[in-house]
Amino acid sequence: MTEQSHLLEDVRRGMIPAHIYNDEEVFRLERERLFSRAWVFVGHESEIPQPGDYVVRRVLEDSFIVARGEDHEVRALFNMCLHRGMQVCRAEMGNASHFRCPYHGWSYRNDGRLVGLPFHKEAYGGEAGFRRKGQTLLPAPALDTYNGLIFVSMDPDAPPLREYLGDFAFYLDYYTKQSPSGIELRGPQRWRIKANWKIGAENFAGDMYHTPQTHTSVVEIGLFREPKAEKRKDGCTYWAGNGGGTTYKLPPGTLEERLRYVGYPDVMVERMKRTWSREQLDVVGRDGFMVSAASAFPNLSFVHNWPRVEDSEDVLPFISIRTWQPVGPDETEVLSWFAVDAEAPEEFKALSYKAYLMCFGSTGMFEQDDVENWVSLTNTAAGSMARRLALNSRMGLLEDDATVVPPLSAGQFSGPGEAYVGYGEYNQRHLLRRWADYLERPASPAERIQVNGVEAAGAAGKVVRA
Amino acid sequence: MTVRWDGEDEDARAAARAAAERRALLDHQHGPEIVLANEFAEIRVCRVETRNGSRLLIESPKSGQWVALCPFELEALTWQNPRTFSAMIGRPFGPLLGHDEEDT
Numbered sequence: 001m002t003e004q005s006h007l008l009e010d011v012r013r014g015m016i017p018a019h020i021y022n023d024e025e026v027f028r029l030e031r032e033r034l035f036s037r038a039w040v041f042v043g044h045e046s047e048i049p050q051p052g053d054y055v056v057r058r059v060l061e062d063s064f065i066v067a068r069g070e071d072h073e074v075r076a077l078f079n080m081c082l083h084r085g086m087q088v089c090r091a092e093m094g095n096a097s098h099f100r101c102p103y104h105g106w107s108y109r110n111d112g113r114l115v116g117l118p119f120h121k122e123a124y125g126g127e128a129g130f131r132r133k134g135q136t137l138l139p140a141p142a143l144d145t146y147n148g149l150i151f152v153s154m155d156p157d158a159p160p161l162r163e164y165l166g167d168f169a170f171y172l173d174y175y176t177k178q179s180p181s182g183i184e185l186r187g188p189q190r191w192r193i194k195a196n197w198k199i200g201a202e203n204f205a206g207d208m209y210h211t212p213q214t215h216t217s218v219v220e221i222g223l224f225r226e227p228k229a230e231k232r233k234d235g236c237t238y239w240a241g242n243g244g245g246t247t248y249k250l251p252p253g254t255l256e257e258r259l260r261y262v263g264y265p266d267v268m269v270e271r272m273k274r275t276w277s278r279e280q281l282d283v284v285g286r287d288g289f290m291v292s293a294a295s296a297f298p299n300l301s302f303v304h305n306w307p308r309v310e311d312s313e314d315v316l317p318f319i320s321i322r323t324w325q326p327v328g329p330d331e332t333e334v335l336s337w338f339a340v341d342a343e344a345p346e347e348f349k350a351l352s353y354k355a356y357l358m359c360f361g362s363t364g365m366f367e368q369d370d371v372e373n374w375v376s377l378t379n380t381a382a383g384s385m386a387r388r389l390a391l392n393s394r395m396g397l398l399e400d401d402a403t404v405v406p407p408l409s410a411g412q413f414s415g416p417g418e419a420y421v422g423y424g425e426y427n428q429r430h431l432l433r434r435w436a437d438y439l440e441r442p443a444s445p446a447e448r449i450q451v452n453g454v455e456a457a458g459a460a461g462k463v464v465r466a
Numbered sequence: 467m468t469v470r471w472d473g474e475d476e477d478a479r480a481a482a483r484a485a486a487e488r489r490a491l492l493d494h495q496h497g498p499e500i501v502l503a504n505e506f507a508e509i510r511v512c513r514v515e516t517r518n519g520s521r522l523l524i525e526s527p528k529s530g531q532w533v534a535l536c537p538f539e540l541e542a543l544t545w546q547n548p549r550t551f552s553a554m555i556g557r558p559f560g561p562l563l564g565h566d567e568e569d570t
Contacts, residue, residue, distance in 0.1 A: 050490065050516040052536055095519025097536040 004029065008436040014394035014429050021196040021381035026439075027329035034298060034438040035060050036446075037155040039164050041300040041323055042066055045074060045148035046184040046342070052095040052110055058333075059152060060326060064140055065089045066150060069111040070097060076140035076152045077112045082451045088137065112137040130452050138449065147176040148183065149321075156447070165296065166241020167416035173280060174291045175302045175319050179271035181342035185321070186353065188335040191362045195374035196381070197299055197324040197332040198435070203370065204293040204301035204322075206239075206427025208232040208246045209395065214369045223307045223358070223365070225315050233422050236289055236408060240417025242434070244427035245294025245302070247283075255285025262290055262306040263316040268344055282414035289413070295427075297434045299324040309355050316348070318356035330378050336361050393432070396424025481530075488532055491516075491523055529559065 004025075007017050020026050042057040043066050054067035056079060063079035065088065079087050081101035088099045088108060098115065100107040106117045114135040117124070124130035140152035144161035146169060151161050162169060176183050203210065211232045218224065234249035250258045259269045273281065283289050295301045301324065306317040319340065325333040338356045340349050359366045380386060396404050408419040420426055491514040499512040510525045514534065522540060525532035554562050 046517075048518065051534075052521065053516050053518040055518065093518045095516045095521060095536060096538055098538050100538065 004439065008440055010390055011432050011436045014392070014397060014425070015390040016393045016432065018381050018386040018389045018391050021199060022330045022378050022386070023381075024329055027326070029439045030326065030435075031060060032443050033441060034435065035154065035326070036443050037153065037158065037438060038298050039142075039144070039151040039153045039158060039161055040298070041149060041151050041296075041321075042076060043150045044183065044185045044321075044337070044339075045145065045150060046182070047093075048074065050095070052097050053093075054089065054096065054110065055093045056089050056091070057335075058325060059154065062154070063087060064152065065099070065137070067110045069109075071111065073111065074143070074145070074150060075111060076143050076150070077108075077136075078138035078140065080138070081106055082114060082135060082137065083117070108137055112139060135452065141446075147172060149176060154446070164242055168241040168243030168296055170240060170277075170280065170416050171238070171243065171245060171291060171294060172296070172302075173276060175294070175304060175321070175339065177275060178268060178341040179275055179343040183319070183339040184342045185337045185339050187337040187361070188322075189362045190333060190335050192327060192331055192333050193371050193375060194331055195371065195378040196329060197326040198432070199374045199377060200322075200324040200332065200334070200370075201295045201297075201299050201301060202428040202431055203374075204303065205244050205295035205431050206237045206246060206425060207293075208235060208237065209423040209425075210370075210373075214373060215366060218359075218365050218369070225306075225308065225313075235292070236413065236419045236421045237424060237427050238413070238415055238417050238419035239427050239430045240415065243294060243296035243300075244417070244430055246292045246427075247289040248292055249421075250284070250288045250290050252288070255281055258284055258288065258290070263314065265345065265348060268341060268348070271341070271343060279414045279416075287408075287413050295431065297431055298438075299326070303360060305355075305359060307355050307359055309351050309358070316351045316355050318352045318359070320356055320360045322360075330382065336367075393425045393428055396420060396422075396426050484532075488523075488525070491521070491534055495523075496520070531559070 007020070007026075010017055011020070040059045042059065042064060043055050045068075047053070047055050048066060048068040051068055051070045051072060054065050057064055057066055057076075064076040065079050066074070066076045068074050079089055081088050081103065083101065083106050084103055086101050086103040088101050090102070096110060098107050098109055104118065107115050109115050114132055114137075117130070117132065120126055120130065120132065127133065140154075141156040142153040142158045144151055144153075146161055146165060149172075158164070165172065209232075231248065232246075235247045236249075237246050238244055250261060253261065255273070256266075256269055259272065260266070264272070283291075291302075291304050293301065293303045301322050303320045303322075304317060306315040308314065309316045318338065320336055321339050322334060322336040325335060327333050338353050338361070340352050344352070356364075358364065361367065398404060403420065404424070405420055405422060408421065413419045418426070492512075494515040496513045496515050499510055501508065501510050503509070508527060510527055512523050514521055514523045519536070521534040521536050523532060523534050
């Protein structure tokens with residue numbers, strides 16, 4: 001562990017030991033100390049709009065049934081039968097009032113309550129041997145939502161989600177609340193890449209610098225209106241609370257003109273004006289910045305872009321939400337959703353979906369460009385040479401830690417947090433500093449839960465009888 | 467002042483909620499409806515799609531009461547004998563088992 005504390009110090013200085021992108025020991029710590037505590041996104045309420053709708057999602061190896069009960073309540077139930085531990089739901093989505101384990105046929109209501117076990121009387125002697133009453137599939141230790149985004153935490157004492165997100169919630173609204181109805185989702189597409197999960201999270205958090213190089217071809221084929229990918233240096237990056245992102249600088253104009261410039265029709269602009277705060281509107285209308293990619297710590301990302309669609313000069317915006325779900329130190333499962341304002345005109349929704357598919361998702365052009373880099377990086381990070389190398393992630397800082405450019409003043413940028421114009425790795429450092437803070441803090445033992453347990457003399461640990 | 471029974475407002479709110487829920491289900495009706503009737507009851511049945519699956523919407527036009535059953539609940543009906551249904555019919559317009567017993 002002494003080696004790790006040295007590693008964490010390096011990370012805090014903006015020097016990144018290259019092996020953290022492919023290291024079993026680091027991954028073990030991430031599992032034990034980060035994903036055991038942080039709020040992790042698992043889905044959106046619009047994916048389970050009606051009683052009985054459910055989706056099955058994972059946090060590392062833990063599978064959860066995210067279901068809306070007959071009482072309309074959203075729950076995340078650990079997808080493990082209380083009897084032999086079989087997965088109760090194996091389809092990724094469906095609608096059911098009850099679930100039944102395929103192994104021995106134990107059945108549960110969609111709020112988790114155990115309603116029946118075959119041969120209860122003959123096999124267990126009825127309630128005297130196994131108290132069915134009060135038994136329930138394990139709920140996620142903590143569940144909370146923001147704008148319909150459903151998060152779970154493995155820590156029952158996790159702070160409220162809103163507090164955890166902090167001022168990043170201000171920016172989340174651009175992606176998830178363009179009208180009072182919020183967003184609806186399509187997907188997710190789910191696929192695996194042989195790359196470490198942190199790379200995508202960092203890239204989306206603040207890497208405007210890779211666009212001119214990695215994504216040259218996307219600009220060359222005329223998918224974007226901006227003539228050059230270098231345009232990105234005029235945008236700013238911001239970090240606020242537990243997340244941060246990138247923006248594009250918009251041409252001069254009013255709020256309405258600028259929102260129209262990225263392709264929003266007037267009906268949507270009007271709803272944004274009624275839904276967003278003065279400060280949220282000012283980031284666009286007064287300061288001239290439009291959000292693009294973003295990440296919320298640890299592994300949730302967003303993207304908002306406005307490519308040309310349908311062989312015309314017109315651009316149309318799309319929003320994608322994605323998680324970088326770790327599978328191992330060198331593998332990540334990407335879940336990528338299309339998101340759109342629920343009140344958007346149907347034609348807009350259809351074209352926006354097309355714009356999304358062109359750029360992101362398993363066949364998206366940006367996706368192909370990015371992943372090639374990330375796989376290659378992950379591969380190389382596994383070797384012995386990578387253990388000798390600390391990568392410089394100090395872009396935007398001078399040697400004495402002063403910033404290359406001053407942060408934007410409140411008069412230049414009305415959003416919360418700290419924003420800088422141009423290329424920098426401020427956000428990647430913020431993200432990895434949080435990562436270091438989690439990895440430094442030893443995990444406390446989790447409560448054990450016994451299914452209808454009997455007291456054992458001298459059993460270690462706190463036992464909760466269910 | 468209008469004279470009202472205790473809980474009248476709550477009942478009205480619950481009815482409005484149930485009506486809204488029913489409309490939301492019927493917005494995604496799939497296929498035709500089937501109406502069955504005898505001298506004691508009339509029932510309207512149709513398939514409705516939720517985002518992630520299907521349910522069978524069963525409604526009584528006379529009382530306005532309805533239930534949306536999932537395939538698993540419908541299969542469970544096939545396991546029943548006349549006694550189960552007699553017990554249900556024997557307690558008209560209310561559930562066979564009350565909410566208090568439910569969680570148990």
